[in-house]
Amino acid sequence: MALLKSGVIGGEVTVKGWVRTKRGNKNVAFIALNDGSTIHSIQLVVDVALFAEELLKRISTGVCLRATGRLVASQGSGQSVEIQVRELEIYGMADDYPLQKKGHTLEFLREIAHLRPRTNTFGAVLRIRHAMAYAIHHYFNELGFVCLHTPLITASDAEGAGAMFQVTTLDLQNPPRNERQEIDFTQDFFGRPTCLTVSGQLEGELGALALGEVYTFGPTFRAENSNTPRHLAEFWMIEPEMAFYDITDNMNLAEDFIKYLIRYALDRCADDLQFLNDMYDNGLIERLRGVAQTDFVRLTYTEGIDILLQSGQPFEFPVAWGVDLQSEHERYLVEKHFQKPVILTDYPKEIKAFYMKQNADGKTVRAMDVLFPKIGEIIGGSQREENLEKLQARIAEMGMSDENLWWYLDTRRFGTVEHSGFGLGFERLLLFVTGMANIRDVIPFPRTPNNAEF
């Protein structure tokens, strides 16, 4: 509601929106109307004598209406302007509306995810989500990156984790079979087994080795059964991929990128952040300012493991060189030990994907994970193995088939060069920026195990 900022006092205005609350007495009614454009509702002041009692009675929380009247400086506290209503038109009633004034838990709101965008909380989160999406495209555009749309349906498993959703048009009750009685995927839509992608990276690399600097920003899908506050089965990922970047260039970009996004939110989403700060997380704005200003710590996985071993902490998952770090370990490093974001590099090759550049020690790869307070891993990336023989050897060593990867390997055959990239989980970023505690509350319609209702 641009009115709230720049409306001409004394002029006639029309507003359309949804009733948040209605209160008053027998002479005057006060209606808080919100149109979704800001966290602030506008106060409608209704002189009861001017309207049919019937009409006013029908107005309740959730009703959609139009009001026309004079914009005046507010008499009451809590708002600067209000509207003295001359005309009211009800568009849509809301009898038995499930959202009442306040007091709904976030858990309850997840059960009515089709209506929760109408709450102040989700209005704020969804506007911030939009602002971040816009800022991401803006950031890369300014740097000259090309936005590359990578496919969602794929025949290759980029991360090699095997947690993919299959895409098929075969009749599951009665699939065609070959002479060995196996399902005959040559008769499937694509003539082969296909899945929803877990990452756009492999195609991103094709783009980088042609256009220099590219990024993808799209949905990705993981069929892992992890019911945690940080995992979704369908999430959005931003994956830049850059030719001629080594891992240090990659870390510099990741740090600059994420700080830019946080500063953008602080500058452009101040009202929504203030609301979330007051409502859910009193340290939110201070934490955002802190991270936007600090230099991230950079250390190797091996150094990180040493710190964890010496910490004397009773971790649920034991620590030893070679283990995959759990979020309790990541958060110890970030929240307790360093008290700032950490970029951990050079992980054991066994716990990382096949495409990462191998270090000379034969044990570690040029991975880089960015670890954040309250979140743990927010970015995962690496320098890529650009050497064909080493890459093929690693694929074989991991027992993977390179049959579906011939096109990827061609980049190493033709004009290969040092390159790097990373993936930022969009909802993990939003967890950090909004201070929400559960990833289901930063995406409009979350997809998690046993949950695809809306």
Ligand code: 4AD
């Ligand atoms: O570390 P990941 O698996 O890395 C990749 O997919 C690489 N191909 C990225 C690249 O180098 N281009 O995932 C990257 C990020 C994680 O750091 C995390 O923020 C997010 O994606 N992520 C998830 N977010 C929500 N739900 C899940 N199940 C997620 N899995 C990963």
Ligand code: MG
């Ligand atoms: Mg990762």
